[in-house]
Amino acid sequence: MTLLQVEGLGISFGGLRAVNDVGFSASAGEIVSVIGPNGAGKTTLFNMISGVYLPDRGRVMLDGQDVTRFEPHLLARMGMTRTFQNLQIFQDMTVLENVIVGFHLAERGHLLADLLALPGTKRRSAEVREKAMALLTRVRLDKAAEQVAGNLSYGALKRLEIVRALAMSPRVLLLDEPAAGCNAVETEEIDAFIAELAATGIGILLVEHDMKMVMRISNHIVVLDHGEKIAEGKPDEVSRNPEVISAYLGTVDAEQDEQDEEDEKEATHAVG
Template sequence: MSILSVQDIGIAFGGVRAVDNVSFSAETGQVFSIIGPNGAGKTTLFNLVSGVYQPKSGQVRLDGEAVTALEPNRLAERGLSRTFQNLQVFFRMTARENVMVGRHLKESRGLLAHLLALPSTLRQNRESAEIADALLSRVGLADYADTPAASMPYGALKRLEIARALAAEPKVLLLDEPAAGCNPVETEEIEKLIRTIADDGVAVVLVEHDMKLVMRISDRVLVLDQGRVLAEGKGAEIRSNPKVIEAYLGTHGTREANLALN
């Protein structure tokens, strides 16, 4: 059974169907990528799946449970985490503290215990810090644990966001353009990280404009165009699909499309 199932999801803004009856499913341990031209509806689809927007039609199921339009925090409790297109980090916090923020759903949150600094709270904070350090090591940022986020390189911040999302122990991880703005070395680091996350049994759903990364890493690819599904399949099928090539670069862009998609 699919860990994430999206069926006929849709939303309109001002009468324009930004996402129009889109369906897909992702399996545990799979990298499922969503691509398409600018304005195709990729991030809007992510916002529907992650509870940022409420769909006007369709449904979302997570691990067999209907979760359509649940708030993001309730989805996170059920095992769905995400990152965003634009960096969403706390720049005045250290890398360790940023990741610890992602643990809050896994902690007891008694206000009185925190105010009194009870031993149980101190122990919980130590455990969260240890988990954060382990996650920073996993994403290659162990040396940045005590570094304020404001002093970290851009590519490291992208991996920091992934570490924070992993702190909630997700079953499904939505990554919105994790390699955007990264140089080739940073992109390669993120590519390897995504593959290891999937290999550890997490379903990774990826929106990304770097087509070479997408084709190297994806188990399946969904193509959106003007809010609708244009094609779905393995990378080789998508690369050779005439509709995909036309959507990206027009009917005369076959050579350029092959360079981009291979």
């Protein structure tokens, strides 16, 4: 079942076309990765899909409904949540409190009942706390529940941000570089968790630079370069695509040229 349908999305900034005519779909339980060199338009695409940016053209369909002009909080209530490349964690709150915030954003409680601390409110708070602890247990953060979030390692904070997004019971989850800045062990933990989430039926849209991780867990890959979709398909198909190879080899060659120049300067200085 198709949960997310992206059709011909495009946006320009000051006359510069950042993303042009990009489309793809994501089904329940599927991991779709969006990859490309730096500046390819990946995060801009994410921002349009999640309601942060309003596209100039194209549309976003969530479970058959056009949600192109919906704001992020409305999309979250409808079942689309996301994480960000830069952590959006409440550093001074506890780990548990960060997850509980996610539940409170999702629930439709009565303000008066909350202010009066009625029995129903206390019962609901206890239930939310129990659910939050269950989510933390899934990522092995339950023992850190009462710690201040700012004291966690970077990898743990990445897992916490994913858990908070899960508190809103998403059907589609957008993950923007969930393994960025993580070491090898933390990356393995995160990609195993993502695969586990997809197995529960959540549609996953992933932006990630770790190609080993992308190739390992993705069902489908969309490749962007300079805002254009240049390829899409299964991991083995994408890895053999000449346009994809050219886009990435160009980046590698440029980096190698810079390194060669540095090596030459060091050698000249040593001789002098």
